[in-house]
Amino acid sequence: MKGKTVLYVHGFGSSGQSGTVTRLRTVMPNARVIAPDLSVHPVEAMALLHELCEKEKPNLILGTSMGGMYTEQLYGFDRICMNPALCIADTMQQHGMTGTQTFQNPRQDGVQQFYVDKALVKEYRQASEHRFSGLAGLSGEALDAERGRIVGLFGDRDDLVDTFDMFCEHYPLATHFHGEHRMDDRSFMHGVLPVIRWIDDRQEKRERPIIYIGIETLKDAYEKPASSSQKAVRMLIEDYQVYFVADESEASGQTAKAVIDQTNKRTNDETTRQWLEEYISVPAWRHTIYTPRRDLLYGDYLISRKKEGDTMATLLHFGSDTFKTWEDIIEYFSRLGGQ
Numbered sequence: 151m152k153g154k155t156v157l158y159v160h161g162f163g164s165s166g167q168s169g170t171v172t173r174l175r176t177v178m179p180n181a182r183v184i185a186p187d188l189s190v191h192p193v194e195a196m197a198l199l200h201e202l203c204e205k206e207k208p209n210l211i212l213g214t215s216m217g218g219m220y221t222e223q224l225y226g227f228d229r230i231c232m233n234p235a236l237c238i239a240d241t242m243q244q245h246g247m248t249g250t251q252t253f254q255n256p257r258q259d260g261v262q263q264f265y266v267d268k269a270l271v272k273e274y275r276q277a278s279e280h281r282f283s284g285l286a287g288l289s290g291e292a293l294d295a296e297r298g299r300i301v302g303l304f305g306d307r308d309d310l311v312d313t314f315d316m317f318c319e320h321y322p323l324a325t326h327f328h329g330e331h332r333m334d335d336r337s338f339m340h341g342v343l344p345v346i347r348w349i350d351d352r353q354e355k356r357e358r359p360i361i362y363i364g365i366e367t368l369k370d371a372y373e374k375p376a377s378s379s380q381k382a383v384r385m386l387i388e389d390y391q392v393y394f395v396a397d398e399s400e401a402s403g404q405t406a407k408a409v410i411d412q413t414n415k416r417t418n419d420e421t422t423r424q425w426l427e428e429y430i431s432v433p434a435w436r437h438t439i440y441t442p443r444r445d446l447l448y449g450d451y452l453i454s455r456k457k458e459g460d461t462m463a464t465l466l467h468f469g470s471d472t473f474k475t476w477e478d479i480i481e482y483f484s485r486l487g488g489q
Contacts, residue, residue, distance in 0.1 A: 151181035151350050154209035157202060158185040159224075161215030162238065162247065163264075165255040170214060173338050178346075184208070187257045188217075190264045192277035199224060210349060212342075214333060215311065219277070222300065222317075225284035228349050229300045232342060233331050236313040239275035242266065245310060282320045297321050301345055303432070305329040305337065325435045326427070341432045344387055351391075358391040359489065360449030360463070362439070365396045365422060367453055367468040367476075368429070375429045378476035385480060387433050389488035394430065395447065395454070396422045398440040453479060 156178065160168050166185035174183045184206060188195040203211075203224055211229045213221025218234025235241050242248060248266045288296055302317040302324035310331040318324050327341025351358065368379045386392050396419070419440060426434035441447070445458040452463040453473075466473050466482070473479055 151178045151210065151346065153180060154350075154353075155182045155184065155206050157199075157206065157208040157211045158183060159199065159211065159213035159217030159221050160185065160188060160255075161217050162235070162242070163251050163254050164214075164217075165253060165257040167255045167257070168214075169255075170212075170333050170338065173333075173335065174212070177339075177343060187259065188220075190266075190270065192220075192273050196220060196223065196277070203227065209353060210346065212346075215331065216274075218302075219281060222282070223280055223284060225296060227299065228353070230342065230345055230349075231300065231302045231317070232333060233305055233308050233311050234302065234313055234317065235311045236278060236281050236316055238278055239271050241311055242271055242274060285320060298323065301349075303327055303341055303345065305331055305341075325432060327432050340384070344433050347387070358389065359451070361386055361390045361392050361451045361453065362395050362444070362447050362449055362463060363392060364444070364452070364454035364456065364468070365394055365426070366455050368394075369425075373425070376476060378480065380429065382476045382480050383430060383433060386483060390450075390483075392433060392437060393449075394426060394434050394438045395444060395452075396438065396440050398442050 158171055165187045171185040211221050211224055211227050214232045215235045216238050218231035219236050219238055221229050221231050250265055252263050300321055304314045304326050306326040308331040327337055329337025370376045445461045447463055449463040452461055453466045453468055455468050457467055
Protein backbone atom coordinates (compact mmCIF):
# COMPACT_ATOMS: atom_id res chain seq x y z
CA MET A 151 0.00 0.00 0.00
CA LYS A 152 2.93 2.32 -0.67
CA GLY A 153 1.84 5.94 -0.97
CA LYS A 154 -1.79 5.04 -0.20
CA THR A 155 -4.23 6.04 2.53
CA VAL A 156 -5.63 3.38 4.86
CA LEU A 157 -8.51 4.13 7.22
CA TYR A 158 -8.85 1.96 10.34
CA VAL A 159 -12.16 1.83 12.22
CA HIS A 160 -11.77 0.58 15.79
CA GLY A 161 -14.13 -1.56 17.82
CA PHE A 162 -16.42 -0.88 20.77
CA GLY A 163 -14.67 0.72 23.74
CA SER A 164 -11.40 1.08 21.87
CA SER A 165 -9.61 3.97 20.15
CA GLY A 166 -7.30 4.91 17.33
CA GLN A 167 -4.38 3.86 19.53
CA SER A 168 -5.18 0.15 19.44
CA GLY A 169 -2.65 -2.60 18.84
CA THR A 170 -4.06 -3.21 15.36
CA VAL A 171 -3.19 0.34 14.36
CA THR A 172 0.37 -0.24 15.52
CA ARG A 173 0.54 -3.41 13.42
CA LEU A 174 -0.80 -1.61 10.36
CA ARG A 175 1.80 1.13 10.63
CA THR A 176 4.56 -1.40 11.24
CA VAL A 177 3.83 -3.63 8.24
CA MET A 178 2.89 -0.72 5.94
CA PRO A 179 5.45 1.98 6.80
CA ASN A 180 4.98 3.67 3.43
CA ALA A 181 1.20 3.97 3.76
CA ARG A 182 -0.67 6.72 5.56
CA VAL A 183 -2.81 5.11 8.27
CA ILE A 184 -5.68 7.21 9.62
CA ALA A 185 -7.23 5.92 12.86
CA PRO A 186 -9.68 8.35 14.48
CA ASP A 187 -11.18 8.03 17.95
CA LEU A 188 -14.89 7.44 17.40
CA SER A 189 -17.74 8.83 19.42
CA VAL A 190 -19.65 6.29 21.51
CA HIS A 191 -22.78 7.55 19.73
CA PRO A 192 -23.17 5.68 16.40
CA VAL A 193 -24.70 8.58 14.45
CA GLU A 194 -21.79 10.83 15.39
CA ALA A 195 -19.27 8.08 14.63
CA MET A 196 -20.73 7.42 11.18
CA ALA A 197 -20.88 11.14 10.41
CA LEU A 198 -17.15 11.44 11.16
CA LEU A 199 -16.33 8.38 9.05
CA HIS A 200 -18.32 9.66 6.07
CA GLU A 201 -16.59 13.01 6.41
CA LEU A 202 -13.16 11.34 6.48
CA CYS A 203 -14.01 9.18 3.47
CA GLU A 204 -15.13 12.23 1.51
CA LYS A 205 -12.01 14.17 2.46
CA GLU A 206 -9.30 11.49 2.40
CA LYS A 207 -10.63 9.07 -0.27
CA PRO A 208 -8.98 6.07 1.45
CA ASN A 209 -7.63 3.32 -0.78
CA LEU A 210 -8.58 0.74 1.85
CA ILE A 211 -10.79 0.71 4.94
CA LEU A 212 -10.36 -1.88 7.69
CA GLY A 213 -12.78 -2.24 10.58
CA THR A 214 -12.78 -4.52 13.60
CA SER A 215 -15.87 -5.71 15.51
CA MET A 216 -18.16 -2.68 15.89
CA GLY A 217 -15.82 -0.95 13.45
CA GLY A 218 -16.49 -3.81 11.06
CA MET A 219 -20.20 -3.00 11.20
CA TYR A 220 -19.44 0.66 10.41
CA THR A 221 -16.98 -0.34 7.67
CA GLU A 222 -19.61 -2.44 5.88
CA GLN A 223 -21.71 0.72 5.55
CA LEU A 224 -18.91 2.80 3.94
CA TYR A 225 -19.90 1.89 0.39
CA GLY A 226 -17.81 2.68 -2.65
CA PHE A 227 -14.44 1.78 -1.11
CA ASP A 228 -12.32 -1.36 -0.85
CA ARG A 229 -12.98 -2.69 2.65
CA ILE A 230 -12.03 -5.50 5.03
CA CYS A 231 -14.42 -6.29 7.89
CA MET A 232 -12.69 -8.23 10.66
CA ASN A 233 -15.06 -10.07 13.01
CA PRO A 234 -17.79 -7.51 12.23
CA ALA A 235 -20.33 -7.07 15.03
CA LEU A 236 -23.30 -6.70 12.69
CA CYS A 237 -25.72 -7.10 15.61
CA ILE A 238 -23.79 -4.92 18.05
CA ALA A 239 -26.76 -4.17 20.35
CA ASP A 240 -27.40 -7.88 20.91
CA THR A 241 -23.68 -8.46 21.50
CA MET A 242 -23.59 -5.68 24.10
CA GLN A 243 -26.52 -7.11 26.03
CA GLN A 244 -25.40 -10.74 25.82
CA HIS A 245 -21.87 -10.02 27.05
CA GLY A 246 -22.50 -7.47 29.77
CA MET A 247 -21.22 -4.48 27.82
CA THR A 248 -23.61 -2.10 29.59
CA GLY A 249 -23.22 0.23 32.56
CA THR A 250 -19.91 1.95 33.23
CA GLN A 251 -17.28 0.94 30.67
CA THR A 252 -13.55 1.71 30.55
CA PHE A 253 -11.89 2.41 27.20
CA GLN A 254 -9.40 -0.32 26.34
CA ASN A 255 -6.90 2.14 24.83
CA PRO A 256 -5.94 5.78 25.46
CA ARG A 257 -7.96 8.43 23.63
CA GLN A 258 -6.88 11.83 22.45
CA ASP A 259 -9.52 13.59 24.57
CA GLY A 260 -8.21 11.86 27.69
CA VAL A 261 -11.61 10.36 28.55
CA GLN A 262 -11.20 6.99 30.24
CA GLN A 263 -14.76 5.83 30.91
CA PHE A 264 -18.22 6.00 29.37
CA TYR A 265 -21.68 4.81 30.35
CA VAL A 266 -23.93 2.52 28.34
CA ASP A 267 -27.63 2.78 29.15
CA LYS A 268 -30.76 1.54 27.40
CA ALA A 269 -30.93 4.64 25.24
CA LEU A 270 -27.40 4.08 23.93
CA VAL A 271 -28.10 0.40 23.27
CA LYS A 272 -31.12 1.52 21.23
CA GLU A 273 -28.84 3.84 19.22
CA TYR A 274 -26.59 0.90 18.39
CA ARG A 275 -29.58 -1.24 17.43
CA GLN A 276 -30.74 1.45 15.04
CA ALA A 277 -27.23 1.69 13.59
CA SER A 278 -27.22 -2.07 13.02
CA GLU A 279 -30.45 -1.83 11.07
CA HIS A 280 -28.61 0.15 8.39
CA ARG A 281 -26.34 -2.79 7.55
CA PHE A 282 -26.43 -3.82 3.88
CA SER A 283 -28.59 -0.77 3.11
CA GLY A 284 -26.16 0.43 0.45
CA LEU A 285 -26.89 -2.65 -1.64
CA ALA A 286 -30.55 -1.72 -2.01
CA GLY A 287 -31.29 -0.31 -5.43
CA LEU A 288 -28.12 -1.74 -6.97
CA SER A 289 -28.33 -4.42 -9.63
CA GLY A 290 -26.30 -6.06 -12.34
CA GLU A 291 -22.70 -4.92 -12.71
CA ALA A 292 -23.05 -2.17 -10.09
CA LEU A 293 -24.17 -4.69 -7.47
CA ASP A 294 -21.45 -7.16 -8.41
CA ALA A 295 -18.82 -4.41 -8.23
CA GLU A 296 -19.91 -3.30 -4.76
CA ARG A 297 -20.11 -6.85 -3.45
CA GLY A 298 -16.62 -7.51 -4.82
CA ARG A 299 -15.06 -4.59 -2.93
CA ILE A 300 -15.56 -6.00 0.57
CA VAL A 301 -14.00 -8.98 2.32
CA GLY A 302 -15.20 -10.49 5.60
CA LEU A 303 -12.62 -12.17 7.84
CA PHE A 304 -13.87 -14.19 10.81
CA GLY A 305 -11.85 -15.72 13.64
CA ASP A 306 -12.50 -19.43 14.02
CA ARG A 307 -12.20 -19.07 17.82
CA ASP A 308 -14.32 -15.95 18.18
CA ASP A 309 -16.63 -16.52 21.18
CA LEU A 310 -18.03 -12.99 21.18
CA VAL A 311 -19.43 -12.40 17.68
CA ASP A 312 -20.61 -14.81 14.98
CA THR A 313 -22.05 -13.04 11.94
CA PHE A 314 -20.37 -15.14 9.25
CA ASP A 315 -23.61 -16.55 7.81
CA MET A 316 -25.31 -13.14 7.86
CA PHE A 317 -22.39 -11.58 6.01
CA CYS A 318 -22.34 -14.38 3.42
CA GLU A 319 -26.02 -13.81 2.64
CA HIS A 320 -25.01 -10.48 1.11
CA TYR A 321 -21.34 -10.76 0.15
CA PRO A 322 -19.45 -13.62 -1.54
CA LEU A 323 -15.95 -12.91 -0.21
CA ALA A 324 -15.71 -14.25 3.32
CA THR A 325 -13.51 -16.75 5.09
CA HIS A 326 -12.18 -17.77 8.49
CA PHE A 327 -8.74 -17.17 9.93
CA HIS A 328 -7.10 -18.75 12.96
CA GLY A 329 -7.79 -16.38 15.81
CA GLU A 330 -10.11 -15.01 18.44
CA HIS A 331 -12.27 -11.89 18.43
CA ARG A 332 -9.40 -9.59 19.28
CA MET A 333 -6.63 -9.52 16.71
CA ASP A 334 -3.11 -10.50 17.73
CA ASP A 335 0.16 -10.47 15.76
CA ARG A 336 -0.26 -14.03 14.48
CA SER A 337 -3.87 -13.70 13.32
CA PHE A 338 -3.14 -10.34 11.69
CA MET A 339 0.00 -11.45 9.85
CA HIS A 340 -1.43 -14.79 8.67
CA GLY A 341 -5.09 -13.83 8.25
CA VAL A 342 -5.35 -10.16 7.31
CA LEU A 343 -2.07 -9.19 5.67
CA PRO A 344 -2.42 -11.64 2.72
CA VAL A 345 -5.79 -10.08 1.88
CA ILE A 346 -4.34 -6.55 2.06
CA ARG A 347 -1.64 -7.68 -0.36
CA TRP A 348 -4.21 -9.12 -2.79
CA ILE A 349 -6.24 -5.90 -2.71
CA ASP A 350 -3.13 -3.82 -3.30
CA ASP A 351 -2.16 -6.03 -6.25
CA ARG A 352 -5.63 -5.65 -7.75
CA GLN A 353 -5.60 -1.89 -7.34
CA GLU A 354 -2.18 -1.65 -8.97
CA LYS A 355 -3.00 -4.24 -11.64
CA ARG A 356 0.17 -5.92 -10.43
CA GLU A 357 0.94 -9.41 -11.70
CA ARG A 358 3.36 -11.35 -9.54
CA PRO A 359 5.22 -14.47 -10.71
CA ILE A 360 3.08 -17.56 -10.12
CA ILE A 361 4.12 -20.52 -7.98
CA TYR A 362 2.10 -23.73 -7.85
CA ILE A 363 2.67 -25.96 -4.83
CA GLY A 364 1.63 -29.60 -4.87
CA ILE A 365 -0.13 -30.26 -1.59
CA GLU A 366 1.70 -33.57 -1.14
CA THR A 367 4.95 -31.60 -0.72
CA LEU A 368 3.52 -29.79 2.31
CA LYS A 369 2.73 -32.94 4.31
CA ASP A 370 4.88 -35.32 6.29
CA ALA A 371 4.22 -39.05 6.74
CA TYR A 372 1.70 -38.28 9.51
CA GLU A 373 -0.34 -35.77 7.46
CA LYS A 374 1.13 -32.90 9.46
CA PRO A 375 2.96 -29.93 7.91
CA ALA A 376 6.41 -30.92 6.66
CA SER A 377 9.35 -29.23 8.33
CA SER A 378 9.70 -25.55 7.26
CA SER A 379 6.77 -25.81 4.81
CA GLN A 380 4.65 -23.20 6.61
CA LYS A 381 7.68 -20.95 6.93
CA ALA A 382 8.23 -21.28 3.18
CA VAL A 383 4.62 -20.43 2.33
CA ARG A 384 4.74 -17.30 4.50
CA MET A 385 7.90 -16.22 2.72
CA LEU A 386 6.70 -16.98 -0.80
CA ILE A 387 3.39 -15.12 -0.58
CA GLU A 388 5.28 -11.89 0.05
CA ASP A 389 6.62 -11.81 -3.51
CA TYR A 390 4.67 -14.41 -5.50
CA GLN A 391 1.13 -15.37 -6.38
CA VAL A 392 0.95 -18.79 -4.72
CA TYR A 393 -1.57 -21.52 -5.59
CA PHE A 394 -1.99 -24.92 -3.98
CA VAL A 395 -2.56 -27.87 -6.27
CA ALA A 396 -4.41 -31.09 -5.43
CA ASP A 397 -5.07 -34.06 -7.66
CA GLU A 398 -8.47 -34.53 -9.23
CA SER A 399 -9.67 -37.89 -10.53
CA GLU A 400 -10.53 -38.21 -14.22
CA ALA A 401 -13.54 -40.46 -13.63
CA SER A 402 -16.44 -39.86 -16.00
CA GLY A 403 -19.65 -41.58 -17.10
CA GLN A 404 -22.28 -43.15 -14.87
CA THR A 405 -20.87 -46.61 -14.26
CA ALA A 406 -20.93 -47.94 -10.71
CA LYS A 407 -17.17 -47.45 -10.52
CA ALA A 408 -17.49 -43.86 -11.72
CA VAL A 409 -20.09 -43.11 -9.06
CA ILE A 410 -17.78 -44.52 -6.39
CA ASP A 411 -14.88 -42.56 -7.83
CA GLN A 412 -16.86 -39.33 -7.74
CA THR A 413 -17.90 -39.99 -4.12
CA ASN A 414 -14.29 -40.62 -3.17
CA LYS A 415 -13.27 -37.47 -5.04
CA ARG A 416 -15.70 -35.33 -3.05
CA THR A 417 -14.39 -36.87 0.17
CA ASN A 418 -10.78 -36.29 -0.86
CA ASP A 419 -11.54 -32.71 -1.92
CA GLU A 420 -13.16 -31.99 1.45
CA THR A 421 -10.21 -33.54 3.29
CA THR A 422 -7.81 -31.41 1.26
CA ARG A 423 -9.82 -28.27 1.94
CA GLN A 424 -9.90 -28.97 5.67
CA TRP A 425 -6.16 -29.64 5.74
CA LEU A 426 -5.40 -26.37 3.97
CA GLU A 427 -7.76 -24.43 6.23
CA GLU A 428 -6.07 -25.90 9.30
CA TYR A 429 -2.43 -25.50 8.32
CA ILE A 430 -2.28 -22.84 5.58
CA SER A 431 -5.44 -20.85 6.35
CA VAL A 432 -6.18 -17.63 4.44
CA PRO A 433 -3.34 -17.89 1.85
CA ALA A 434 -5.09 -20.99 0.45
CA TRP A 435 -8.51 -19.30 0.27
CA ARG A 436 -9.55 -19.03 -3.40
CA HIS A 437 -6.02 -20.17 -4.27
CA THR A 438 -6.56 -23.95 -4.47
CA ILE A 439 -6.63 -25.81 -7.79
CA TYR A 440 -7.85 -29.36 -8.39
CA THR A 441 -6.51 -30.92 -11.56
CA PRO A 442 -5.27 -34.26 -12.90
CA ARG A 443 -2.88 -32.43 -15.29
CA ARG A 444 -0.26 -30.38 -13.48
CA ASP A 445 1.78 -30.22 -16.66
CA LEU A 446 -0.82 -27.88 -18.15
CA LEU A 447 -0.63 -25.30 -15.35
CA TYR A 448 0.45 -21.99 -16.82
CA GLY A 449 2.80 -20.13 -14.51
CA ASP A 450 6.39 -19.64 -13.49
CA TYR A 451 7.19 -22.40 -10.99
CA LEU A 452 5.73 -25.76 -9.99
CA ILE A 453 6.86 -27.38 -6.74
CA SER A 454 5.84 -31.02 -6.98
CA ARG A 455 6.89 -34.51 -5.96
CA LYS A 456 5.48 -35.76 -9.23
CA LYS A 457 7.52 -35.57 -12.39
CA GLU A 458 5.06 -35.36 -15.28
CA GLY A 459 7.27 -34.81 -18.28
CA ASP A 460 7.41 -31.37 -19.82
CA THR A 461 5.65 -28.74 -17.74
CA MET A 462 4.62 -25.21 -18.68
CA ALA A 463 6.13 -23.95 -15.40
CA THR A 464 9.68 -24.51 -14.22
CA LEU A 465 9.55 -27.75 -12.23
CA LEU A 466 11.17 -27.88 -8.81
CA HIS A 467 11.15 -31.60 -8.16
CA PHE A 468 10.57 -31.81 -4.42
CA GLY A 469 12.43 -34.67 -2.77
CA SER A 470 15.17 -34.67 -5.41
CA ASP A 471 18.82 -34.11 -4.53
CA THR A 472 18.48 -30.41 -5.41
CA PHE A 473 15.21 -29.77 -3.57
CA LYS A 474 15.22 -32.41 -0.86
CA THR A 475 13.64 -30.22 1.84
CA TRP A 476 11.69 -27.00 2.18
CA GLU A 477 14.84 -25.31 3.42
CA ASP A 478 16.31 -25.98 -0.01
CA ILE A 479 13.24 -24.35 -1.58
CA ILE A 480 13.58 -21.35 0.72
CA GLU A 481 17.25 -20.93 -0.18
CA TYR A 482 16.46 -21.17 -3.91
CA PHE A 483 13.80 -18.45 -3.86
CA SER A 484 15.84 -16.28 -1.50
CA ARG A 485 18.46 -16.08 -4.24
CA LEU A 486 15.85 -15.16 -6.87
CA GLY A 487 14.69 -12.10 -4.97
CA GLY A 488 11.08 -12.27 -6.16
CA GLN A 489 11.80 -13.04 -9.81
